[in-house]
Structure formats: structure tokens, C-alpha cells
Amino acid sequence: AQSVAQPEDQVNVAEGNPLTVKCTYSVSGNPYLFWYVQYPNRGLQFLLKYITGDNLVKGSYGFEAEFNKSQTSFHLKKPSALVSDSALYFCAVRDGAGGFKTIFGAGTRLFVKA
Amino acid sequence: DSGVTQTPKHLITATGQRVTLRCSPRSGDLSVYWYQQSLDQGLQFLIQYYNGEERAKGNILERFSAQQFPDLHSELNLSSLELGDSALYFCASSVVGTGDGETQYFGPGTRLLVL
Numbered sequence: 001a002q003s004v005a006q007p008e009d010q011v012n013v014a015e016g017n018p019l020t021v022k023c024t025y026s027v028s029g030n031p032y033l034f035w036y037v038q039y040p041n042r043g044l045q046f047l048l049k050y051i052t053g054d055n056l057v058k059g060s061y062g063f064e065a066e067f068n069k070s071q072t073s074f075h076l077k078k079p080s081a082l083v084s085d086s087a088l089y090f091c092a093v094r095d096g097a098g099g100f101k102t103i104f105g106a107g108t109r110l111f112v113k114a
Numbered sequence: 115d116s117g118v119t120q121t122p123k124h125l126i127t128a129t130g131q132r133v134t135l136r137c138s139p140r141s142g143d144l145s146v147y148w149y150q151q152s153l154d155q156g157l158q159f160l161i162q163y164y165n166g167e168e169r170a171k172g173n174i175l176e177r178f179s180a181q182q183f184p185d186l187h188s189e190l191n192l193s194s195l196e197l198g199d200s201a202l203y204f205c206a207s208s209v210v211g212t213g214d215g216e217t218q219y220f221g222p223g224t225r226l227l228v229l
Contacts, residue, residue, distance in 0.1 A: 034217070036220070042223075043116065043118070043204055043221050043222045044157075045220070090157060101159055101172060102147075102159065104149075104156065104159075105156075107157070
């Protein structure tokens with residue numbers, strides 16, 4: 001069965017510093033990986049996804065994520081954090097071995113301090 | 115704006131009651147997904163429909179049901195409501211729903227409060 005873990009409930013970073021939000025996954029087949037962001041009282045917004053190809057995926061708002069097959073990880077990164085990046089971030093995985101479910105992680109709350 | 119619309123935005127009701135949440139997918143999307151987001155359970159997949167047919171089922175209670183209509187809008191029916199059903203309910207849509215790399219686009223959600 002597929003699963004996804006976000007080991008940190010909360011990440012704190014100062015504005016201008018690089019940020020990383022961690023995600024690890026488990027699937028039977030090829031993984032299809034997604035990052036979404038949720039601002040207060042809003043729905044989830046798609047940031048980026050990995051399907052195949054280059055391990056470094058670039059997405060919206062300057063975010064990128066690195067797929068690491070050996071470590072089964074898909075960490076979200078940004079070189080320079082903004083206060084406006086403060087939000088709840090969800091990693092999600094879909095198992096290429098079959099089934100149609102997308103499983104979401106528990107979410108990581110990012111606080112960027114000015 | 116994702117293009118997915120959900121009504122109502124807020125719903126307050128009493129235990130034992132029944133409510134219906136409505137979702138209109140993005141133009142051209144054939145697949146609709148329902149999720150429940152609560153503080154203790156996180157974001158839970160409930161059910162997926164594709165072009166009117168049920169495609170996948172998640173952690174959906176028997177008291178809950180959904181359908182997708184010929185115009186592709188979907189409704190989630192919640193009955194015999196309990197306090198624990200209070201949550202944010204999201205609808206998402208995607209083009210087909212079978213593509214492994216398909217992106218789901220989320221609506222703004224319906225916040226349900228059961229008193």
C-alpha cells in the first residue's frame with residue numbers, strides 16, 4: 001500500500017534563508033509525487049509534481065523539489081523564503097503500480113519570520 | 115482561482131441531520147474527488163467519480179454518499195450527522211482521473227459545523 005510521511009509538523013525559517021520541507025514516500029510501483037500549499041481558509045493549490053525525468057522539479061512561486069529514489073524522498077525547497085510563504089504544505093503520492101488514489105501527508109506548517 | 119466551485123461555503127447544522135454539498139469541476143474535467151480535512155485526521159480521500167461512474171473509494175463512511183451527474187457536477191450527501199463530522203470538505207477535479215501524473219485542482223471547500 002502506498003503511504004507518505006511528512007516528519008515535521010512545523011518548520012520555522014527566517015525570511016531570506018533557504019527552506020526545506022521534508023517528504024518521504026512508499027509505493028509498490030513508480031511514484032508520482034506532488035506538493036500542494038494551503039493558505040488559511042483556502043483550498044489546496046498545486047505547486048509542482050514529479051512524474052519522470054529530471055530529479056529536480058521546478059514549480060510555482062520559486063519552489064522546487066528534489067526526487068531521490070534511493071532515499072524515497074521528495075523534499076520541497078526554496079532558496080530564499082518569504083513571509084508570504086507561511087502556509088500549510090502537503091506532499092502527496094500516487095502509486096504507479098495501480099489504483100487511483102492519491103494519498104496526502106499530514107501536512108507541514110511553515111512559518112517564515114521577518 | 116482553480117476553476118472548481120463548491121457550495122455552500124459554510125454550513126451549520128445539528129446532529130442527526132442530513133446535508134448536501136455541491137461541487138462543479140473545472141471546465142473540461144471529467145473526474146471529481148471528495149476529501150475531508152479535519153484537525154485530527156488530516157486530509158482524507160473519500161471518493162472519486164469519473165464521468166458519472168464511481169472510480170475509487172477511500173475512507174468514506176456508510177452514512178456518506180456521493181454522485182456525479184450528467185453535467186459532471188457532483189454532490190456529497192452526509193446523513194445522520196455526528197459531532198465528529200465537523201470538518202472542511204474539499205472537492206477536486208482532474209481531466210481524466212486515470213493518468214498517474216494528473217494534477218488535481220481543489221475547490222475552496224465547504225466548512226461543516228455540526229452542533
